[in-house]
Amino acid sequence: MIMQFRVKENLSQIQEEIAPYRPNIIAVTKYFDEEAIEAAYNAGIRNFGESRTIEAIEKINKLPDEVKNNSTFHFIGHLQSNKVKKTVEHFDCIHSVDSLKLAEQISDAAKMSGKKQKILLQLNNANEIQKFGFSKEDLFKNFPEIMELEGVEVCGLMNMAPLGADDKTLYELFSDVKETKENLEIQFNCNLKELSMGMSQDYKIAAQCGATMLRIGRKLFS
Numbered sequence: 001m002i003m004q005f006r007v008k009e010n011l012s013q014i015q016e017e018i019a020p021y022r023p024n025i026i027a028v029t030k031y032f033d034e035e036a037i038e039a040a041y042n043a044g045i046r047n048f049g050e051s052r053t054i055e056a057i058e059k060i061n062k063l064p065d066e067v068k069n070n071s072t073f074h075f076i077g078h079l080q081s082n083k084v085k086k087t088v089e090h091f092d093c094i095h096s097v098d099s100l101k102l103a104e105q106i107s108d109a110a111k112m113s114g115k116k117q118k119i120l121l122q123l124n125n126a127n128e129i130q131k132f133g134f135s136k137e138d139l140f141k142n143f144p145e146i147m148e149l150e151g152v153e154v155c156g157l158m159n160m161a162p163l164g165a166d167d168k169t170l171y172e173l174f175s176d177v178k179e180t181k182e183n184l185e186i187q188f189n190c191n192l193k194e195l196s197m198g199m200s201q202d203y204k205i206a207a208q209c210g211a212t213m214l215r216i217g218r219k220l221f222s
Contacts, residue, residue: 003039003221010220011043018207018214026074028199028217030055034062036221041067049095049215051077053087060090076158076196076215078132085109093118095158095196095215098132100142107151117151120158120196125176128162136180143188156194156212157181161202170202174209 011025027040028049037048037059048071050056056075060068075091079102087094088109097103097119110117121143124133134142147154159177161170174197181192198206200219207214 003036004042007040007045007220008043010222011045014203014214014216014219017204021207021211023198023207023211024213025220026076026196026213026215027220028076028215029059030077031217032221034059037063037071038067040220041071045220046070047072047074047213049074049076049217050091051075053079053083053090057086057090074213074215079106081105085112088113088115088117093120093155095120095213096122096132097146097158098122098124098134100145103142103146103149103152107149110151115151116153118155119152120156120194121146121154122158122160123177123180125159125180126162126165126173131160133160139180140184140187143184147188147190154190154192156192156196157184158196160199161197161206163201165202167205170205171209174198174202174206174211178210 024047026047026049027045029037030051072092075087075094076096079087079096084105106117122133123139124131125136157177161173177197185192194212195210196213198211198214200216203214203216
């Protein structure tokens, strides 16, 4: 009950801080157990983000049926090729698709599982060497082929801003992600509904710049 109350209070505060914007809050539970997920569910959260496939599946399998059946599970970490099949089987949306090759592997696994996997394409517009993601040039180059893959539904873009970036840099980067999404829609005549950007340290700016999904862990559970 203490955890549930804390999450509810924190969620309320976050929603007040980002008003009038109403993006979906994805509770990042990779550092928390299934009890924390259940507490967050009881506090009103229905979207959960995990970044380690095997550990996440173990947690999901321990959840009560009500929580499992009424929640949406998002894979938000770097996805290795050998984990693609299991990730497709257990997650509703994969945020971190960072190459054409990975998109093809996800599509193949989804077709074998009889589903169309929702994905987001990760844009590394800060050009950080240590982070995964498409450069803008590669994104536009590979986008037509990804859109043609039968086993995936491209729902939008995902972005991770540099840690410690100042507000001006964050505004520029997040606004650029939104502009990139809009340019893709125009150039390729498609509709990309989602912008997954913003975490515990920068969610307010991300919301102002058009995020439809905020990935928040520490700020929700601490």
